[in-house]
Amino acid sequence: MEDFQYREGELYCEDVPVSRIIKEYGTPCYIYSHASLLRQYRAYDSAFSGIPHIIAFAMKANSNLAILRLMAKEGSGVDIVSGGELFRALRAGVPPQKIVFAGVGKNPDEIRDALKTDILMFNVESSAELQAINDVAASMGVRARVALRINPDIDPKTHPYISTGLKKSKFGIAADRALEEFKLATSLKHIEVVGVHKHIGSQLTEVTPFVEALKKILGLVQQVKAHGTDIRYINIGGGLGITYSDEKPPKPQDLAAAIAPLVQHLNCTLIMEPGRNIVGNAGSLITRILYTKQGEAKRFVIVDAAMNDLIRPSLYGAYHEIRPVQQRFVQAATHMVDVVGPVCESGDFLAKDRTLPEVPPGEFLAVMSAGAYGFVMSSNYNSRPRSPEVLVRGGEAHLIRARETYEDLVKGEAIPAFLN
Ligand code: LLP
Secondary structure: OOOEEEEOOEEEEOOEEHHHHHHHHOOOEEEEEHHHHHHHHHHHHHHOOOOOEEEEEEOOOOOOHHHHHHHHHHOOEEEEOOHHHHHHHHHHOOOHHHEEEOOOOOOHHHHHHHHHHOOOEEEEOOHHHHHHHHHHHHHHOOOEEEEEEEEOOOOOOOOHHHEOOOOOOOOOEEHHHHHHHHHHHHHOOOEEEEEEEOOOEOOEOOOHHHHHHHHHHHHHHHHHHHOOOOOOEEEOOOOEOOOOOOOOOOOHHHHHHHHHHHHHHHOOEEEEOOOHHHHHHHEEEEEEEEEEEEOOOOEEEEEOOOOOOOOHHHHHOOOOOEEEOEHHHHHOOEEEEEEEOOOOOOOOEEEEEEEEEOOOOOOEEEEOOOOOOOHHHOOOHHHOOOOOEEEEEOOEEEEEEOOOOHHHHHOOOOOOHHHO
């Protein structure tokens, strides 16, 4: 969180005091640092500069148009998982030849839209999907480029909800069935097999699972090539973790150093799909303390952001550092507290059993490392309008998504005449 620092007694994002953003846009509010986004993207890109590669930013982590445009201007492509993401990517100006499409449940409309746009490729997750893509492509008189997503059965050693490359997972094609699937794929007239793909999970804090999974995939590439299919792309997925608390994940250059020797001689373009690593520590969620409450067994800090704004703590038990916006409170007496939101669920918390300095109601807290899987997973639960998003660049703060209004909440709803 390098670009969120205390200066002159308060938290800044780059050269903008967070208090200025609060005054202008209110709370809860997401703030992103332009400098952090660029630094992380460039770290990834330059780490792999020795190998032909495409970075396909996993836009599920943060799909705001401004963020996507920024990535596209840096040369990034995107990894999409829905027609909605394709729409956003195109709207933001991401070139179709850098778009890859993953997901176990692509529907025919989404497949058609992606073929119409001529995206780089589909990452295919089953033989049924191969058939479906072949059918849609046939109806359009085109050939669809695909990579087969292989499930290498490697434990990524991360949270079970974000592990995707184990035998019991719904993702990908089992490694031991892969050759058969490749044969099927090459027999389909409207399919052109161009690559292999793997993604074993998210928030990985070691390089070893990446390397093991890649080795398994490369063994397969040899066999497939021997059958005469030219594999031009190897997609290693995303998953490189970030520091939320005291994790020490490898840096992109550590990943590159481990991977490059394995692929350098293959004459392939490497595709990677980092999401969290690029945006996670570039964002924070700012919230106001409404009340403090001493319960029978616990002390609560009740804030105006809730699980509908940031669901990671409730859903995964995820840890997000929490800091006072005004630095003077950092020295205050501490208490063990739960930081909770206004949503009517016991699972609505941003931190549990956390030792925090005492900050009075009316003051503000920053929930750190909220740039990835933050706003994008937010909802209108309890009819709470979604928060605004602000992008800071140097001394400027740009609103990149306005706070939703109550009218936005009911958009598209209708009361049928019989209820009049
Ligand atoms: N590629 C594929 C095929 C993926 O499924 C994912 C993430 C990524 C790339 C990007 O992974 P990353 O580099 O961001 O780790 N909501 C969860 C994370 C879900 C990740 C789903 N797939 C969270 O908040 O931790």
